[in-house]
Amino acid sequence: MNYERVAKQLIPLLGGKENIISAVHCATRLRLVLKDDTKADTKAIENIEGVKGAFSSSGQYQIIFGTGVVNKVYDSFVQEAGLQHVSADVHQEAVKQKMNPLARLAKTLSNIFVPIIPAIVASGLLMGLLGMMKAFKWVAPDSPLYVLLDMFSSAAFIILPILIGFSAAKEFGGTPFLGAVIGGIMTHPALLNPWGLAEAKPNYMHFLGFDIAMVGYQGTVVPILLATYVMCKIERGLRKVVPHAVSLLVVPFVTVISTGFITILAIGPLGNLLGDGITTVLNFIYHYGGALAGLIFGGLYSMIVITGVHHSFHAIEANLLAKLGVNYLLPIWSMANVAQGGAGLAVFVKAKLVKTKEVALPSALSAFLGITEPVIFGVNLKYRKPFIAAAIGGALGGAYVVFTNVVANAYGLTGIPMIAIVAPEGMQNLINYLIGFAIAVGSAFIATLLLGFREEE
Incomplete structure (x- = not known):
């Protein structure tokens, strides 16, 4: 070329x-x-x-x-x-x-959470290795190797507010290191670490008429997002009025101290309340909607991908991991993604034009690896009926993984690579994921052949 x-x-x-x-x-x-x-x-x-x-x-x-x-x-x-x-x-x-407000919000959340994916995936894999070592009794729980791996695997979630604070401040137009400092305040050792201590009760401090619970925000998502947004507003406002000669001294000092007080007194508790509310609603839908919830979410996910709003789901998934330790949404998204690959594969098999085949096969294979945009926009949506067939496959696969309670211990991977963060949750979890994978791909493939499509010359 x-x-x-x-x-x-x-x-x-x-x-x-x-x-x-x-x-x-x-x-x-x-x-x-x-x-x-x-x-x-x-x-x-x-x-x-x-x-x-x-x-x-x-x-x-x-x-x-x-x-x-x-x-x-x-x-x-x-x-x-x-x-x-x-x-x-x-x-x-x-x-x-150029985006509407909803798409702009999704893009913002995507820019914040996508850079953190490697840390979350690494922690998920380490947790899986630790679980296998414990299940098969490869080493004693008090052995140095086990203790060190336990430290390594939980570190990313414990300091998650620091990671998010850095990334969010960069996205919101503030100083990333000040965002990390706010995250550090929220995870300070003086505050009770609730990570893995669900039954622990914090002490209270009386300050300015408030009773402040001395509890930290390790592993939380919503509080640090709100706190960093406020911090960046304060920082940018100060930079407009503080003379440049003293800006380096005044702006960071006032920003950190004011945001710190606001966060501990108001933003932190409010953010926790919002995060718990989101988790409660999702749990209700997941547990009481059952397979129907998977059917609907799996069928609609690819339509959400078209809008770009799906990137905002990383924040919700990170919150689920922080609150529950598992991610039950990602298997549903994965079914929708691989179903697009199944439909693309059927287009490759049935197509007569060389140009169509040249696009369909590699695009379908990329969907099996978790990258769906090429097959959605280059093949399935272009011919319309394969996209509908993929929605059918995603719905059936989604219903199965919800019915069998398939979960992952991280976010950011779908399709074949997702096996790495599904397997650590048990052999049965892995088997059900692979069965759902086969259902999604197979039903999308068959539905595409049955519905047919008309190639453009």
Whole structure:
């Protein structure tokens, strides 16, 4: 492929250089912010060599090239479009400006929680290893190896407010290290650590007419999000009025002390109340809705993916892990994702055009690895009926994993990689996950063949 030629072909089809605000790329897609998305000629763009699909979503115009190709196209594209000096931060801000409030909230939560995924996955795998060591009695519970692994596995959840504080402050336009300090205040050793101590009762301190429970916020999500948001508001407000000569001394000091008092007195308890409320509602739906809840959530999840709002679920899943120690939502999302792969695989089998097959197979395989956008936008949604078939598969798979109580001990992985965070919860948990996987893929595959689709010449 001639990447320079592809870049030159793209620019006029996107409405010219003057219509392109910024560009970045992910693992498979060139992500663009355009002044006017309607000027993009999607049909012509999809006929360019190497393009596997194009669509507009979540404030961005996205062109699918695939792994290993998109980065090379991007390098040529930014040169041709004159975007070499446009930073990723400028791109993110441009994306947000084009979104509606709900999508903007989802994007914000995504930007906060996605960077934390490696820490959560690592802790989940370590917890699984620790559980296996305990179940099979490989080592004694008081052995140094067991004690150290126990420390390693719980560390990310204990300091979760610090991780979120750093990431959220960066997203909210504050100083990340001040966000980490607020998280540190909320997890200070002087406060009772409730992580793993559900029956422990805290002491109380009488201050300014308030009875303050000396309990920490280790492993919580909502309180630190609210506290960091307030902190960034205070910090930005101070920077506007404090002279630059004393800004370094005054702004951090006033920001930390004021946010600390507000957090301990009001935000912390309120955030815990909101977090508990979300968990209670989800538990009610999960336990009393049963398989029906899985059927509905599994069937609708891919439609939520189209809007981009699904990224906000990371916050909810992190809260479930903090409160319950397990994540029962992720298996449902995984069923919806692999069902899209099953439908894409059926398109590959039934398609007659070489172009369709070239797009369908790798896109379907990427869905089995947890990356669904290529198969959703490049194949299934394009032909409509495969997308409906995938929704059927996701619903049936979702119903099964809820009925059999499949759970994960982390978030961020779906499809085949999710086996790593499902297996630690027991062999039966793993078997039921794999059965649900087969149900979702198989039913989506069969439904696609039965519903059929019409290829575009």
